[in-house]
Amino acid sequence: MAAELKAAPDIRLEDLTVGYGDVAVVRDINVTLPGGKISLILGGSGCGKSTLLKHILRLHPPIAGRMYIGDHDICGLSKADFRCIKQGLGVLFQDGALLGSLTLGDNVALPLREHTRLDEAAIARIVRSKLSLVGLEDFMAYYPNQLSGGMRKRGGLARAMVMDPAILFCDEPTSGLDPINSAELDQLLLDHQALFNMTIVVVSHDLQSTWAIADYVVVLGDGRVLFQGDVDALRATTDPYLRRFLDRKAQGGAVERLEDELDRSLMKEDCSKYWTSLRK
Amino acid sequence: MSQEHSSLTAPVAAVGRASLSVVNEMGAMALFFLDGLRLVFSSWSQFPKMVRQIFFIGVKSVSVITLIAVFTGMVIGLQTYYALAKFGSEGFLGAAVALSLVRELGPVLTAIMLTGRAGSSMTAEIGVMRITEQIDALDVMAINPMSFLISPKLAASIISFPLLTAWFDLVGIGGGYLTGVMLMGGNAGVYTSRVESALGWTDISGGFTKSLVFGVVVCTVCCYKGYFTHLRKDGVGPEGVSSSTTSAVVMSCVLVLMADYLLTSILF
Numbered sequence: 001m002a003a004e005l006k007a008a009p010d011i012r013l014e015d016l017t018v019g020y021g022d023v024a025v026v027r028d029i030n031v032t033l034p035g036g037k038i039s040l041i042l043g044g045s046g047c048g049k050s051t052l053l054k055h056i057l058r059l060h061p062p063i064a065g066r067m068y069i070g071d072h073d074i075c076g077l078s079k080a081d082f083r084c085i086k087q088g089l090g091v092l093f094q095d096g097a098l099l100g101s102l103t104l105g106d107n108v109a110l111p112l113r114e115h116t117r118l119d120e121a122a123i124a125r126i127v128r129s130k131l132s133l134v135g136l137e138d139f140m141a142y143y144p145n146q147l148s149g150g151m152r153k154r155g156g157l158a159r160a161m162v163m164d165p166a167i168l169f170c171d172e173p174t175s176g177l178d179p180i181n182s183a184e185l186d187q188l189l190l191d192h193q194a195l196f197n198m199t200i201v202v203v204s205h206d207l208q209s210t211w212a213i214a215d216y217v218v219v220l221g222d223g224r225v226l227f228q229g230d231v232d233a234l235r236a237t238t239d240p241y242l243r244r245f246l247d248r249k250a251q252g253g254a255v256e257r258l259e260d261e262l263d264r265s266l267m268k269e270d271c272s273k274y275w276t277s278l279r280k
Numbered sequence: 281m282s283q284e285h286s287s288l289t290a291p292v293a294a295v296g297r298a299s300l301s302v303v304n305e306m307g308a309m310a311l312f313f314l315d316g317l318r319l320v321f322s323s324w325s326q327f328p329k330m331v332r333q334i335f336f337i338g339v340k341s342v343s344v345i346t347l348i349a350v351f352t353g354m355v356i357g358l359q360t361y362y363a364l365a366k367f368g369s370e371g372f373l374g375a376a377v378a379l380s381l382v383r384e385l386g387p388v389l390t391a392i393m394l395t396g397r398a399g400s401s402m403t404a405e406i407g408v409m410r411i412t413e414q415i416d417a418l419d420v421m422a423i424n425p426m427s428f429l430i431s432p433k434l435a436a437s438i439i440s441f442p443l444l445t446a447w448f449d450l451v452g453i454g455g456g457y458l459t460g461v462m463l464m465g466g467n468a469g470v471y472t473s474r475v476e477s478a479l480g481w482t483d484i485s486g487g488f489t490k491s492l493v494f495g496v497v498v499c500t501v502c503c504y505k506g507y508f509t510h511l512r513k514d515g516v517g518p519e520g521v522s523s524s525t526t527s528a529v530v531m532s533c534v535l536v537l538m539a540d541y542l543l544t545s546i547l548f
Binding site for chain 1: 325405408409412413414416417418419420421422423428
């Protein structure tokens with residue numbers, strides 16, 4: 001019997017180590033992302049957030065550990081079974097990842113054409129309704145390169161939602177967007193969650209989004225999980241790194257670090273002359 | 281002593297590593313081709329995609345193939361006429377043009393032209409889709425990227441290459457007629473009758489077999505290079521796509537010529 005997802009399942013990661021080849025990026029992840037909630041995977045640039053997401057989607061094999069979506073051990077599923085599971089997942093990629101050769105309407109219709117036997121009239125109705133949810137019903141005939149970054153993301157969200165997924169994954173949905181567009185996208189996610197009662201997992205480093213939409217937060221850093229819990233617990237944290245991250249404090253002066261580096265170099269004298277001349 | 285030993289064996293080891301890497305890549309390409317071919321027949325929904333690819337690879341290449349074929353035929357007609365005239369055998373011009381085009385130049389030049397026109401764009405298109413996460417997006421939508429992207433191109437190449445080769449042969453023979461008969465004053469009836477009598481079924485079927493194999497080689501190499509563009513060590517992002525495209529075109533042309541030699545020695 002083909003594997004199927006229940007509505008709003010949770011996601012459990014057990015002793016998971018993710019990375020590329022033998023190089024681990026994040027180690028020993030033991031996290032449960034609750035079903036029917038919006039979970040945010042937070043962390044600085046390059047800490048492994050998107051890598052973790054790609055591993056959950058099985059685009060890369062994990063180095064160690066297990067991953068469960070609902071009751072399904074997705075590391076142990078056959079390709080065919082995981083294909084059934086994937087039909088219950090929606091993914092919004094960083095830039096929308098709309099297929100450049102198809103119009104927005106065809107992009108959104110694609111999963112329906114590939115996985116259902118609906119006639120074209122029914123597909124057109126569903127596509128229009130999903131695009132109207134993200135405010136793009138007038139742009140069905142546009143190609144992705146004719147749309148703005150924000151519109152491409154909203155189009156990607158419509159495509160991710162078209163099969164009414166049990167879980168929606170969003171990779172940096174607000175990055176590169178202006179504050180108004182970011183707030184609109186956050187509101188869209190909240191509306192979708194309320195409307196369809198799905199599990200939503202958002203990968204982001206946007207703190208404003210975190211406070212606006214997250215029910216549950218996982219913070220990555222230094223190659224491991226630094227924090228997991230609800231938003232209030234994160235606000236109250238006293239961990240020095242997390243406080244610096246949340247309060248947006250810089251790690252130290254860039255000029256001092258550069259000077260330290262130059263002090264160790266062979267060109268110390270030349271460089272100090274250079275710095276002195278700059279300061280004059 | 282051991283340093284001396286390693287400096288002596290280093291070149292041999294490097295050749296060995298390079299050879300293993302080539303064999304590995306050829307094996308991976310063969311598996312890639314078999315996977316793509318298997319999925320050609322996976323569903324009826326493949327048919328419209330195939331038709332679109334036949335339009336792109338086949339129909340859109342007709343003009344360039346026509347241009348190349350007519351000038352190739354004209355050059356062969358002219359050069360062969362001068363050579364035959366020295367022995368008073370101008371009557372054999374039709375046979376010489378037809379045989380050289382149908383057995384050799386038609387399949388090879390068509391494949392090389394299609395590598396430049398369609399193969400390079402296949403690599404670039406698939407490579408860009410790879411680096412912009414479009415292939416990952418297909419994968420997570422439970423749409424097999426091999427079936428969606430590669431199989432229709434493979435089927436279209438298998439259909440288009442022989443048809444374009446046939447068109448090349450026909451136009452090339454016409455080009456030979458232009459120079460050999462209309463320009464140099466050869467006999468029209470002798471030219472056409474020699475074309476007809478010289479060409480046997482082995483020549484025609486051999487030419488088609490070659491074009492079929494070249495279609496498979498060009499499409500497999502170009503799609504493979506684009507599909508795995510993210511694994512290149514000599515460049516990432518747009519630079520990787522550019523390197524993949526260059527390498528796909530060079531490798532396709534080399535493999536077409538190598539396969540041509542092998543097939544000529546087996547088929548004729």
